[in-house]
Amino acid sequence: MGAVRIVAAIAAVVGWAGLLLQYVIFAERVGLGLATWRYLGFFTILSNIGAASIATAIALRRQDWLTGARARLMGLTAIVTVGFVYSLLLRSTWNPTGLQKLADAALHDWTPILFAIVWAITPHGDLKWRDMTWALTPPAIYLVYALGRGAIDGWYPYYFLNPTLQTTSELGVSILGTLAVFAIVAGSGIAIDRRLAARGSLAAS
DSSP, rough: HHHHHHHHHHHHHHHHHHHHHHHHHHHHOOOHEEEEEETTTHHHHHHHHHHHHHHHHHHHHSGGGGHHHHHHHHHHHHHHHHHHHHIIIIIOOOOOOOOHHHHHHHHIIIIHHHHHHHHHHHHOOOOOOHHHHHHHHHHHHHHHHHHHHHHSSSOOGGGGOOOGGSSSHHHHHEEEEEEHHHHHHHHHHHHHHHHHHHHHHHOOO
C-alpha cells in the first residue's frame, strides 16, 4: 500500500468519523428529522462528505472521475476553504467542549490538512486554468441552496449568509467575498499543480 493510499485512508477515516460524530451530536440535541435537515445545510458537512468520498476512492485505487484531477481540485478547494473561513470568521464565535470539540477539530482542522496532503502527493499536471470553473461550481450552487433553504424556514447556517442580519448590499458583498476566497484557493491549487508538474518534468529529464 503506497504512501498516497495510506494518507488517503487516514483522511477518509477521520472525515467519515467526524461526520458520523457530528450527526449523532445533532440527533441527540434536536431529534433525527431536524438534525438531518440542519446537518445537510452546512457547507462544512457537504465538503467533508465530498473530501471523504474522494479520499476513500483514492485509498481503494479506483480509477474514475472521483479520483481525477478536477474532482481532487474541487475537493481541495472546498475543504481548504472550510478550514480557512472557519478559522478566520467562525472559530472565535463559540467554544465547543467534549465530543463536539472533537467533531469540530475533525471537520475543520484534521480533514482539511489531511486532504491537502493527499492532494499534494497525488499526480499533477492535468489541470488547466479553465478548471477553476469546476472548483467554483459547488460553492456557487451551495450559496443558492443555503439562501433558498433559509427563505423556507428562516434558518441560515452562517451569519454572513443571513439576509436578516445584513442589508442587501452587505449580503452581496458577503457572497462575492466568499466566492473570492474559493477562487483564490482554487487558483492557488492550479498554480501549485502546474509548478509541481513542471518540477517533476525537470527532474525526469
